[in-house]
Amino acid sequence: MQDLIFPPSFQWGVATSSYQIEGAVSEDGRAPSIWDTFSHQPGKVDNDDTGDVACDHYHRWQSDLDMIKGLGVDAYRFSIAWPRVQPLGSGAWNPLGLGFYDRLVDGLLERGIAPHVTLYHWDLPQALQDKGGWAARDTVQRFVDYALAMAERLGDRAASFATHNEPWVTSVLGNQTGLFAPGLKDPVIARRVAHHLLLSHGMALQAIRAAGVKTPLGIVLNQSPATPATSSAEDIALAAREYALFVRWFAEPLLLGRYPEAPDLPICEALQPGDLETIAQPLDFLGINYYTRIWSSTSNPPVPAPHACGTSDMGWENYPEGLTELLCGLKRDYPLPPIFITENGMANRDVVIDGKVDDQPRIEYMRTHLQAVKAAMNAGVDVRGFFYWSLMDNFEWSSGYAKRFGLFHVDYKTQVRTPKESAHWYRRLIEQQPSA
Ligand code: FCB
Numbered sequence: 001m002q003d004l005i006f007p008p009s010f011q012w013g014v015a016t017s018s019y020q021i022e023g024a025v026s027e028d029g030r031a032p033s034i035w036d037t038f039s040h041q042p043g044k045v046d047n048d049d050t051g052d053v054a055c056d057h058y059h060r061w062q063s064d065l066d067m068i069k070g071l072g073v074d075a076y077r078f079s080i081a082w083p084r085v086q087p088l089g090s091g092a093w094n095p096l097g098l099g100f101y102d103r104l105v106d107g108l109l110e111r112g113i114a115p116h117v118t119l120y121h122w123d124l125p126q127a128l129q130d131k132g133g134w135a136a137r138d139t140v141q142r143f144v145d146y147a148l149a150m151a152e153r154l155g156d157r158a159a160s161f162a163t164h165n166e167p168w169v170t171s172v173l174g175n176q177t178g179l180f181a182p183g184l185k186d187p188v189i190a191r192r193v194a195h196h197l198l199l200s201h202g203m204a205l206q207a208i209r210a211a212g213v214k215t216p217l218g219i220v221l222n223q224s225p226a227t228p229a230t231s232s233a234e235d236i237a238l239a240a241r242e243y244a245l246f247v248r249w250f251a252e253p254l255l256l257g258r259y260p261e262a263p264d265l266p267i268c269e270a271l272q273p274g275d276l277e278t279i280a281q282p283l284d285f286l287g288i289n290y291y292t293r294i295w296s297s298t299s300n301p302p303v304p305a306p307h308a309c310g311t312s313d314m315g316w317e318n319y320p321e322g323l324t325e326l327l328c329g330l331k332r333d334y335p336l337p338p339i340f341i342t343e344n345g346m347a348n349r350d351v352v353i354d355g356k357v358d359d360q361p362r363i364e365y366m367r368t369h370l371q372a373v374k375a376a377m378n379a380g381v382d383v384r385g386f387f388y389w390s391l392m393d394n395f396e397w398s399s400g401y402a403k404r405f406g407l408f409h410v411d412y413k414t415q416v417r418t419p420k421e422s423a424h425w426y427r428r429l430i431e432q433q434p435s436a
Contacts, residue, residue, distance in 0.1 A: 004370050004429060006377075008436040011114070011385030012426075013075035014068060014407065015343055017121035017165065019051045020394040022081060024058035028096035031087030033123035034133070034174075035397075038181030049400030055392055056415050058100065065107045067408060067417060068391060072430045075114040075159065077342060077387045078104070079121035082146055089125030090142050098153065105157045114159035116342075116387075118220065119147050119204070121165040122174075122181065129182050134170065134193040137270070140200040147204035148211060155213035162287055162342070163201040166222040167194055167250055179398050192270040198253050202278040209281075219254065220287030220342045223247050225325045229297035229305070239296035241265070246294060247326075253279045254286075255334040285384070287342030288330075290369075293322035309368065310361065313347035313403055320368035327376035327383070338384045344369050345389035347396070347403040350420060357409045357420035366422060370429075388426060392417055 019035045026032075039050040057064055068076050082089060084097035108115045120143065128139050143163075151161055164170070173180040176190035184190075205217050226243040228235035241264060248260040257280035259268055295305040295317065309318035323344070330336060346365040350357045370386065377383050393406035401412055407423035410416075 004367065004374070004432075006374070006433055008434045009384070010433065011075045011340070012073045012430045012433070013077055013114075013116065013385060013387035014071065014073055014391040015077035015387040015389050016057075016391050016394065017079040017118065018081035018084070019054070019121070019123040020390075020396070021055040021057040021392070022084075023051065023053040023056045025052050027058065028084075028100070029087060029094040030081065030084040030097060032126040033081065033083045034126055034129045034181040035123050037126050037129075038183055041183070044183065045398050046400040046402055049395065049402075051395045053412075054395045055410055060415065061100075061104055062107060064391075064417075065104075065111055065113070068108075068113060069111040070419075071407070071423060071427050073113065075116055075385060075387065076108055076391075077116040077118060079118035079123075079165065080150060081123050082120065083123060083125040085150070086146055087125065087127075089128035089139075090145070093149065101150075101154065105154055109157060115154075115157065116160045116162070117150070117154060117158045118162045118165050119143075119150060120163060120170075122170060124182075133182055134196050135175070135189045137196060140196050140203060143200040144203045144207050147200075148207045151208040151213045151215065152211060155208075155215045158215050160216045160218065160285060161208070162218050162220045163204050164197055165220045165342075166289060167197040167201075167219075168222055168246060170194075170197055187266070188269070191266055191268050194249065195268045195270040195275070198250070198279045199275050201254075202275075202281045205281040205283075206278065216284035218283045218285035218287055218337065218340075220289060221247075221250050221254075222289040222291075222343075223251075223326055223330075224290065224292060224294045225322050225329060226294035226296050227305075227322075229295060229299070229303035232298070234298040235296055235303075238298050239294070242294050242296050247330075251330065251334060254283065255336070256280070283337040285338045285340055286336060287340050288327070289343035289389070290323045290326060290341065291344065291346075292316035293319045293325075309364075312361075312365070313349050314399070316346075318346065318365055318368070320365075320372040323369055323372040324375040324379070327373075327381045328379050331376075331379075331381045336382065338382050340384055341373060341386045343387060343389035345405050347399075347405050350393070350404045350406075350409050352409055352411070352418055355418065357418060359420045359422050362420065362422040363425045366426065
């Protein structure tokens with residue numbers, strides 16, 4: 001593990017999100033989110049799984065926090081379920097929901113773990129979707145009110161606030177391909193949604209700072225480099241376009257205050273004067289979620305990616321070098337704030353045998369991706385921390401419970417959590433780091 005020694009101040013963490021782990025969807029005043037509605041529609045999620053119970057974290061949070069502490073991590077990234085704290089997305093606050101996150105944050109601090117809060121990890125209150133969701137400009141103000149209230153409530157204790165998790169996913173998978181909630185298939189709506197997400201991020205940062213909250217503020221983007229499958233002009237052009245839509249469409253307004261322009265890129269008709277200045281608020285950090293690269297092939301059938309390091313159970317190519325490539329490319333193209341790898345991990349077909357889960361492919365994935373992070377740091381990229389996705393197996397959106405990303409295996413019948421070999425490996429790796 002000698003090649004995996006990081007600076008003493010480097011933050012080691014694990015990540016989860018509310019709808020994927022909490023369950024208790026109709027308890028203590030929580031109202032439905034778009035994911036409750038979506039997952040209950042037959043055929044939308046593999047096996048028709050829903051987040052109704054998930055990992056039952058809402059009831060088991062104390063032992064889950066003990067489990068996190070046992071890993072020896074410095075930091076935990078989780079999200080707040082908006083419909084738990086403000087059930088209708090506007091108006092009344094729910095004291096029971098607010099109390100849950102108060103206790104969670106305090107419980108983390110008692111255990112010496114820094115709470116990194118994501119405000120929006122996809123569980124929009126259904127009541128707001130009924131009024132147009134993120135396609136409606138009014139939802140921007142609703143989010144700003146919610147974000148400000150959370151920042152004022154938890155800002156004295158949280159280590160950071162990220163406004164959005166992966167706006168590309170909300171926009172494209174939620175509103176263009178319809179694979180995720182709310183399940184719309186309209187590219188024009190998807191562009192509006194993307195713009196409103198970014199605008200709500202910028203306005204939330206302005207409001208939180210104006211209120212005097214000093215907690216570091218940022219956003220989390222899912223990003224990948226795009227590799228042309230061949231050296232043909234067509235494949236090169238496709239890779240450039242895919243990179244523009246996946247990475248530049250979000251990075252550029254945030255970091256340069258403009259949308260990428262090219263004749264074949266869509267225009268954003270929701271853009272109003274002043275929006276870009278609002279979006280481009282200074283970031284205290286940028287979160288990057290990285291899983292795989294984009295492989296751009298115009299051939300029919302497509303030229304297959306090489307898959308030299310294997311694939312995950314999601315079918316995604318393991319491509320650690322892509323993380324170095326991505327981070328160095330971002331540093332080349334943009335003025336960057338400090339970076340956190342807010343998600344990285346792999347789904348594996350894990351089974352418990354004699355109380356053990358021998359997930360060597362995951363250990364290999366983590367090892368090679370951490371090496372890739374180090375390579376980027378050696379090249380001058382300012383990476384401050386790494387959060388493994390995920391703490392435990394959970395509701396993997398439209399893949400349901402079949403895909404397991406956790407360091408802890410979850411038996412959904414008994415809710416028993418079993419540390420996988422990768423959990424032991426991660427704990428040993430963290431133990432070996434120089435102390436701060
Ligand atoms: C990311 C999501 C996260 C998880 C991983 C596998 O896109 O942010 O919730 O599902 O993928």
